[in-house]
Amino acid sequence: MIEAGPKEACGVYGVWTHAQEKVDVARLAFFALYALQHRGQESAGIATSDGRTARQHKGMGLVAQVFNEANLRPLTGHLAIGHNRYSTTGNSVAANAQPHLIETIHGPLAVSHNGNLTNTDALRRALLQRGVGLISTTDSEVITQMLAAPPPGGEPNGPEWGKRIQAFMAAAEGAYSLVILTHDAIYAVRDPRGLRPLCIGELVSRSGRKVGWTVASESCALATVGARFLREVAPGEIIRLDRNGVQASQGAPVAARRGMCIFEYVYFARPDSVLEGQTVHEVRQRLGARLAEEAPVDADVVIGVPDSATPAAIGYTLASGIPYSEGLIKNRYIGRTFIEPTERLRQSSVSLKYNPLRANLEGKRVVLVDDSIVRGNTAGPLVQLLREGGAREVHVRVSSPPVRHPCFMGIDMATHEELIAFRMRVPAIQHHIGADSLAYISHAGMVAAVGPQAPTGQASTPHCAACFDGDYPLDVTAQLKVRSRRKCAFDD
Amino acid sequence: MIEAGPKEACGVYGVWTHAQEKVDVARLAFFALYALQHRGQESAGIATSDGRTARQHKGMGLVAQVFNEANLRPLTGHLAIGHNRYSTTGNSVAANAQPHLIETIHGPLAVSHNGNLTNTDALRRALLQRGVGLISTTDSEVITQMLAAPPPGGEPNGPEWGKRIQAFMAAAEGAYSLVILTHDAIYAVRDPRGLRPLCIGELVSRSGRKVGWTVASESCALATVGARFLREVAPGEIIRLDRNGVQASQGAPVAARRGMCIFEYVYFARPDSVLEGQTVHEVRQRLGARLAEEAPVDADVVIGVPDSATPAAIGYTLASGIPYSEGLIKNRYIGRTFIEPTERLRQSSVSLKYNPLRANLEGKRVVLVDDSIVRGNTAGPLVQLLREGGAREVHVRVSSPPVRHPCFMGIDMATHEELIAFRMRVPAIQHHIGADSLAYISHAGMVAAVGPQAPTGQASTPHCAACFDGDYPLDVTAQLKVRSRRKCAFDD
Amino acid sequence: MIEAGPKEACGVYGVWTHAQEKVDVARLAFFALYALQHRGQESAGIATSDGRTARQHKGMGLVAQVFNEANLRPLTGHLAIGHNRYSTTGNSVAANAQPHLIETIHGPLAVSHNGNLTNTDALRRALLQRGVGLISTTDSEVITQMLAAPPPGGEPNGPEWGKRIQAFMAAAEGAYSLVILTHDAIYAVRDPRGLRPLCIGELVSRSGRKVGWTVASESCALATVGARFLREVAPGEIIRLDRNGVQASQGAPVAARRGMCIFEYVYFARPDSVLEGQTVHEVRQRLGARLAEEAPVDADVVIGVPDSATPAAIGYTLASGIPYSEGLIKNRYIGRTFIEPTERLRQSSVSLKYNPLRANLEGKRVVLVDDSIVRGNTAGPLVQLLREGGAREVHVRVSSPPVRHPCFMGIDMATHEELIAFRMRVPAIQHHIGADSLAYISHAGMVAAVGPQAPTGQASTPHCAACFDGDYPLDVTAQLKVRSRRKCAFDD
């Protein structure tokens, strides 16, 4: 997928270490966020605690831009959490950077959040009604203020963070993977559907001593900071990290309809991360192989849209026997630029990002593998670019089904109308992008390729694939009303 | 090649358009520099002229960080030059950003320079002796001030930029690809050996009208701004772009020993650039294929060090029949960070950049293709990383010969002592990096793979390969004295 | 008084205009804060409302540094409040800048605060207990969150800002002059003792149409923005500005012990401000005149410590007949510098700020008038400077009594121990500073000079003069415990 900014996610991280080990937890958090940078490039932040005082620094930009030695060094302590926020064009303001840190009657409390609550409006209203003033429009402030209040029926004078988190989970709807810092513990919480990923690792010294524990959105961050992967946080689970190690409890019953977002496999997660026991790269290769079986084509070369579709392209090659090559070179230094292209350049804005490799394309029948098509703005120019680069035929193969439904669980997939596959059938899309042929993997094919096999007796996939099939795991009636202003849609 | 900062280069760009076409030349330069970002990430700058007044903006950082609408908009005019400077740790100061712009008796003059003069000290001294004060330590200031003076025997009152450039070429030694802006023309100049690349393109309107002409370090920048590649600037040639189009003249006789730096093929240039009629990607694939022939190995999978060695790895796959796969995932967001890793993390600093893909490595005999080994700091950790990822055997194959000699023609390849292949023979290096086997392509193999065939009657390669064979195309006695403090070296 | 940073205060401002008058209220607030800059130089901020949405900008530094056209222009609306915060060395952080803006169930709410609550700890604790998380250590956040909650017994669904403010006033102890912005009204509130100043003005168009109303800490801000002074806000009063004009109500009963801080007359307020019907400059002249009567001296010239003591020096001159002159030149550009003087320069740090005028001092007997002596660090060096400038005798006269007690009502006057007049009797101070004579105005003299005459039947002064006499208008037992760690003090 090559479009700019069609999706929203975040990266979360937390670490607890024994104070006497003198681990520089802020630095650890920095490198973990660095490894999770693909999950959010708008802002970054770290909060630490030394058992009494919490400190934080956050700012706009990449983690390497936000932090320097001068602002990292004061972040002392033996526990820390961190956050990367995704860049959306709209509300990109410093006040929304996370973690959100407050003082409560029981000391400091900071929250890093990945996901999207679907009943935020009601939760905000309840807080305002209770007389709490809010300073931002973020979910994470809402969560923090909800945790600051004694839980209904709870002992008002005890911290009882566990009970407070349970009370939050009882009230909140939607997707959330949370990492929470109190003065002396880290909590990791995953919503009852387990929509967004979250995993636990262990920090071990060279001599094998357990130094601490750590949680992260993806296992690639654990590998980067040298932590040993333990397991994923289960849906509805609350994990507490403190001097007693990893303590698990069920914070809310697992939802009837559960399952992690399948788009993490398709595009989001880093290929070297392990989700549900599978390396993402491996899954993407399987998707590509399945795609080759379902939609074979007589061609000379397979290329992927770099870099996200490369694993699927390799899978297509392995299954089809058509040689793999590189046909598009991506500018490695593409970053956020605020310079608008001229009219002349805008016409071919993909050419600012990609150039074709004539030597590998000239006179050839090309299979172009992409991981997904969301808005469909750039597939057309890419096909055109390959033709200009000498390709005789261009056959587009997509390793996920058509995206026809917006996501309300943490990926900003725009409205129905912006989704090309909501507006057009596949043949129309093929014509629109000018490909010689176009095929998507089937829904069943994707489910089978992703695996793992659905538990016996459970008919459907164990993942949320609502963006493909519209089968939302929770009630999104309100959201659909707001987002989709167009009433009628074609029946595919 | 995966080491940080072992080489120095720059990107240069220039564009001349007919004023009535109202082309936003600063914006064009911006996107061209964006495409040339791989040649330098320390600073960026653009200078423009509207026929009378020159304006410029430059700053530290990536081109997308240096420029915004507010500082780009005032850069009006119909001709422009630009520059990307490489990031070295030492003299990274704003005063050294280019272009270097001065006022002369004949109006504004700005210079963008890629390369390295080998007699800078003498040239500086001559300027200082002449009573010119200098404000920086850059070659480009020296060049600009040399051009500001009337050429010996020249008419002092006429601009005669061509003659001035010839006088500069007569005095200067070393590597230089220059783009020069005067009030109404752009000059492009390449040293008599043609050591660094430089090419010419044509801007054509949709209706086929010639809008202007443009020069760039690499053709990928021409493609990005939608210009049509015309040809390369020849060694010793002076190109003048003005209302009369492209005017060429020979500024200095072509050197007896000539030839572009072969390292541009090996590592430097963007794979989609065309050098001497060949796409760089294609050459790298050929290097990989030749390497497979010269140094075959019984293995299960071929992987490349991402991203620079991917084309060579693909070439190795095609020639050997061993399947290609991805085995190392690179953090796409690695940028400059000023945060030092902790002791713990420093031990495995490559793991901040790369993670292994267990699924593709587990139990396998792996061929790891790299494009070059310079200092040898990271090959060892990478081999180790692959083993931790499950690889049964790791066979390192390098698609360029051992780097044994420093470069004084524009690539900062450190001193002799820092080059691992100067200090160690290949078996020692293999042991040092812990590989099951190690092989480099042969010198002859590289020359043959790069091509094109040397013209009849010319014995040696038509490229500078001094970093591999020590056969410098010009006198570097003085440089060698300074750089190599160790007297004896082994004979391989 | 010439010491750096011995006191803390703030400037507050608010304006309400009829929307159809299209007054640029943010700009008005800017210039009002500019006029109130002497009350606080650490940070500045402005919040506006257009009837629905509130916007704000704030930052560290002088108001002219914090605001520019780019950040002022988005502050649209027809009502605004502003704030200048005093620079203290300790908690000088951006998060403490005011106004403090939150969203409540009834829309936006922003608060600017001048003063110091004496029961902040209890109020914070009550909020935290109620489950409200706090993000700063400021009084203003506490006030805002207190106002966000429905008042006890209040109708939870109605805004009833007036009742909420009353509930706040019932709970809060200490000094506060507040300016509050809701979506459509401005409130101005003064504590029941009227400790800090606050006044109301009227904006009238050239044709005499009433355009709006405005409130400010001091009348000098009204004059600067062209508003007509109406009256002061009375102790305990709540003023509401909206489309119905100025509506007053008593928010809390006037305290038994009431009276504005007399130090506003002595040093704080701008000399052109009118407090309680008197121009501050005039009061300072009277203080100087009274001082001349109480403590005459046979001398040749009267000089004041510039600029704050100039009015008292003029008063001394008028009453004594001794000619006035300038004897010390102050560097007008003294601002905050972060450069530490060298050892050599530190010895005479007052000489970085002042130079003596030999021509006016040579051989003369000099009366040096100062408005107050707090820590006593600089009086000595100043006397020394005058002697070096040629003064034959230096007689120090202080137009306020010895400062012996810390302030807890909005002026940061340090602890008992830091006050020189708490540690030493007057003769010891005279010896300490090396003056030929030293005299302070008497307490009764100050009270008489400040006026206005105390209402019949009220024995004491109608002002708070606790820093001079220790007679605090409210219970400060807790504060005294914290601040004064030394148990015994001399009996004067």
Place this chain on the structure above:
Amino acid sequence: MIEAGPKEACGVYGVWTHAQEKVDVARLAFFALYALQHRGQESAGIATSDGRTARQHKGMGLVAQVFNEANLRPLTGHLAIGHNRYSTTGNSVAANAQPHLIETIHGPLAVSHNGNLTNTDALRRALLQRGVGLISTTDSEVITQMLAAPPPGGEPNGPEWGKRIQAFMAAAEGAYSLVILTHDAIYAVRDPRGLRPLCIGELVSRSGRKVGWTVASESCALATVGARFLREVAPGEIIRLDRNGVQASQGAPVAARRGMCIFEYVYFARPDSVLEGQTVHEVRQRLGARLAEEAPVDADVVIGVPDSATPAAIGYTLASGIPYSEGLIKNRYIGRTFIEPTERLRQSSVSLKYNPLRANLEGKRVVLVDDSIVRGNTAGPLVQLLREGGAREVHVRVSSPPVRHPCFMGIDMATHEELIAFRMRVPAIQHHIGADSLAYISHAGMVAAVGPQAPTGQASTPHCAACFDGDYPLDVTAQLKVRSRRKCAFDD
């Protein structure tokens, strides 16, 4: 004088110390520039040398904004120069900040310049003709590059800075007080007319050891850094400071028409500075006294426009017997603001800076003393402000004659047309500003008051008073052509 930005000047500073004394010369320069801040607020810079290497830092803004510990600390060495540049609206760019530092064949060379060369165009042209490219439009770059060249007939290989400076003095016309830093010496140079001030001081340790020598635009800077005033640099003199102390030589013959700018006495210099043996404050008092004799008025109170006219107002008081008081309060925090006042506020823009003191004005006949009237934009609003403050009559008295001619020797006094006294006779000005009476001091009165008495046989004043009488001490025909586009002027 109260107008914004009508004049241009600069502050220069230099210090040489014995290396073994380990004086922090950059810090000394910082505090000296701090004391000279009134001479320029646009930019500040410091260059140092440790005998071999020169270092510098400069930037836009006040000296306290430009420097912090981090950028001051690297400025090591035992000699330094510094510069404050005046803020003009036009060419306020960082590239023009001084000192201007270059490398020459004889090592580093840096120049700080106060003044204005009148033949800059010819000097620039000569440099450009010689083939030297220039990077700014400043005089100081021109001077530096002139000094970089071997003097005509000079030994090209010796530094001979003295001869080079002489050669510069022979070629340059206009006003210049220069402080020059070479690798091991400081030079101070004053133009042959001595138009701008420059003085020498001595740094002595507490034990009386001579630590070093220092030069500054004004003696107030010497006092601030604890240096002992020695003498002024004489017109045409070159002073060299090095290990041998202060060495003087005559660099150019003293001009026939010589004399320091009289406006330094009138307005520019700090009142505590000593010029030609006289304290500036004392001279201003004498000007006020003379003004009282020449233009008496029956009035109740004398007030000065703060702060510059206060000494003259005191002088007027002393001579007239009319009591002195303060009638206008100036906002002490007026700094550069980039916020435009609203239409409403613009009408009375002086009220953003000044408020009247009703108590001192009500019903009174007021003498308003100003030091000068240049453009005449603000005298009218000030008179109006006093009337609004209750003044019954306002009599304006100006302690310098009408300014009728632009200055080309370092004060940017605009063009003829912008000078109100060029366009109008005094009665018209009085009517224009709405005063009850208006009088300026006579030319003869000013000359007599300033003193010292002209040497016998020299008819005219020993000062340049061209802005008052048009009697320029050098040829300004070219400048007059450019500046005055209006041909006819009235005959007064």
